[in-house]
């Protein structure tokens with residue numbers, strides 16, 4: 001039996017009928033919900049997690065079945081390990097196509113209302129999207145919190161970098177981040193003195209080293225300022241060698257697989273190049289690891305196959321009185337029954353699409369009117385080339401290093417910043433390599449035998465893909481909404497996404513393309529980049545073509561701020577309108593800079609959990625007479 | 626006990642010339658029988674017999690050139706041979722081209738499909754490139770930072 005099998009206490013929905021005894025009802029078992037559940041439970045609170053997905057992968061067996069499902073899929077798209085469940089559906093990139101002007105495509109789970117078609121995904125599974133994520137964990141830059149003040153763009157956060165600094169440390173502990181402080185001190189990112197990451201950084205790949213050999217120490221000029229370039233390792237939420245100096249010399253114990261036999265699984269990252277969509281050995285953090293601790297307290301119950309469908313409000317006080325939830329019995333059938341779940345506090349942790357979707361489906365638009373607005377996601381621009389020498393591509397984690405010096409700078413007055421990933425998995429993301437190479441060599445090249453073999457070596461192990469992760473600022477018209485015409489099998493309204501890639505971002509993309517050409521020239525690499533006009537992510541800017549990919553870093557849809565009129569939640573992610581309701585996750589982020597959002601949303605979850613414990617303390621305090 | 630298909634050695638010898646990979650290595654993938662079974666399910670016996678007979682009749686010296694002219698350049702056998710290459714490299718069967726199907730038969734099992742999860746992992750595309758199948762047969766912590774081993778050339782023994 002696995003750890004989780006022993007600890008996850010499934011509740012009988014019948015018992016819930018009058019379950020006013022939960023201190024908190026948390027919708028969603030992703031990293032945000034998991035951290036809050038664990039923090040509350042460690043403080044002695046009783047928690048119920050409501051999860052839409054099935055809970056089969058709680059066990060090692062369930063996890064393995066995802067892996068077998070992945071190996072067995074002919075088309076290994078992003079979500080291929082995760083079987084279809086129409087009762088708790090999720091976006092899948094394979095179902096997308098380009099839209100005509102004003103056309104709406106409702107054939108995929110997210111209704112694409114355009115004009116830009118996003119292939120961004122998230123995973124509705126026990127443990128949420130971290131089962132699937134790549135686990136890059138950079139902090140935001142201090143300047144990212146003050147975009148309006150410093151650059152006249154986007155929004156300021158109501159809190160600053162130093163307000164989150166200690167929570168960043170907690171998040172780095174929870175996720176188990178591998179990095180070296182000395183590599184991460186750039187663009188004013190600061191660390192408390194004597195801080196070290198839980199584990200040492202993962203070494204740069206040989207491919208990174210080949211790139212570094214040519215570009216480290218070179219510079220680029222942008223709006224009159226010079227920026228030095230170098231290849232830096234990324235902080236990663238995957239197990240490496242623990243740092244003895246961690247926690248004042250106490251060291252760090254890496255968290256292995258959620259499994260009974262930890263010897264063969266769950267150790268150090270082994271370089272499967274498959275972090276996305278699923279790590280075969282659970283070296284990569286996923287929220288199941290936090291949930292295991294939470295369940296271990298005995299104070300956390302899990303209700304799975306339970307889709308929260310309506311948040312019910314007392315109109316006089318604005319307080320939440322319950323969450324109407326649909327329980328389905330079988331993922332293959334829409335049969336279900338509906339129950340009302342009640343507790344003291346309510347926490348929606350469904351992610352930046354599902355949380356506002358649920359609020360809007362409940363008729364709760366926020367007095368600011370901003371529920372679902374300001375949808376952000378990084379825009380990715382891919383550039384690919386062949387290196388002049390064999391670089392051993394297709395080895396290692398998906399990405400170990402990149403160029404991050406242009407994450408910040410005065411040019412942000414004019415155009416978006418970006419962070420550049422050097423992909424260890426070659427052109428896979430852009431072209432479907434190596435399969436596409438083999439097919440092309442055999443079909444078009446008429447290659448076979450020794451020639452074919454040599455051609456594959458030449459083609460694949462020299463591949464370099466630079467993925468530019470470009471900043472997107474909040475814009476009210478980029479948003480998630482709902483519409484009764486589009487519902488899922490259970491009758492819940494599906495998310496409708498309207499999105500235009502902002503010009504600010506496209507200016508960043510245009511510069512990114514130039515930057516890639518400069519880097520390729522310095523490397524002596526042969527540029528093979530081309531953007532196909534029939535690509536669903538195809539856009540043009542000032543006549544130049546680009547294919548923009550979604551970033552899976554959804555944010556902004558229940559923005560945090562200083563007042564009720566201009567934001568949905570306060571600095572603790574509590575709704576201004578509903579004082580016992582928290583909306584947690586990247587949806588609260590006013591801007592995302594060039595930080596993959598999860599470390600920040602995890603840090604914010606720690607902050608909110610503290611506030612919830614205080615609020616519960618106040619509510620339960622004996623009344624003074 | 627299973628009786629071994631007498632055509633197995635011919636199939637693997639032909640595959641070796643087509644893929645540029647030694648027979649030992651092909652057997653080492655553990656997929657040889659599964660691929661032959663797959664061919665048998667998709668294509669008529671007569672077609673496969675023609676393919677194997679054609680190959681067996683070729684002179685051992687200059688075998689590559691002979692396979693190119695007698696097999697790959699053949700309008701009927703060539704597409705099948707190319708599919709055999711792809712099957713070894715990718716673990717996938719690809720539907721034969723429409724004009725081929727129009728001339729030589731549209732067989733019901735001739736549809737795009739992954740042979741099996743094991744075949745995906747055994748696909749030669751990874752090992753030949755000095756890599757490993759994405760998601761399996763990992764190379765170990767930090768191995769990615771080392772100089773890649775010289776991708777193995779065809780040995781002439």
Ligand SMILES: Cc1cc2nc3c(=O)[nH]c(=O)nc-3n(C[C@H](O)[C@H](O)[C@H](O)COP(=O)(O)OP(=O)(O)OC[C@H]3O[C@@H](n4cnc5c(N)ncnc54)[C@H](O)[C@@H]3O)c2cc1C
Nearest residue numbers: 028030031032052124128129134135136308350552596598
């Ligand atoms: C391919 C990919 C790569 C990524 N790489 C990175 C990366 O390198 N770095 C990074 O920082 N981030 C990355 N991300 C993003 C990261 O995975 C997410 O930011 C993070 O997982 C979000 O956590 P969450 O807890 O807010 O939501 P989720 O993890 O999405 O969890 C939400 C949970 O709520 C459940 N739920 C939703 N609606 C309901 C409902 N109505 N009722 C009941 N349950 C419900 C869902 O089933 C799910 O379990 C990546 C994402 C993808 C897809």
Ligand code: SF4
Nearest residue numbers: 269270272275279397
């Ligand atoms: S490289 Fe592999 S072992 Fe390491 S985290 Fe990614 S999938 Fe897991």
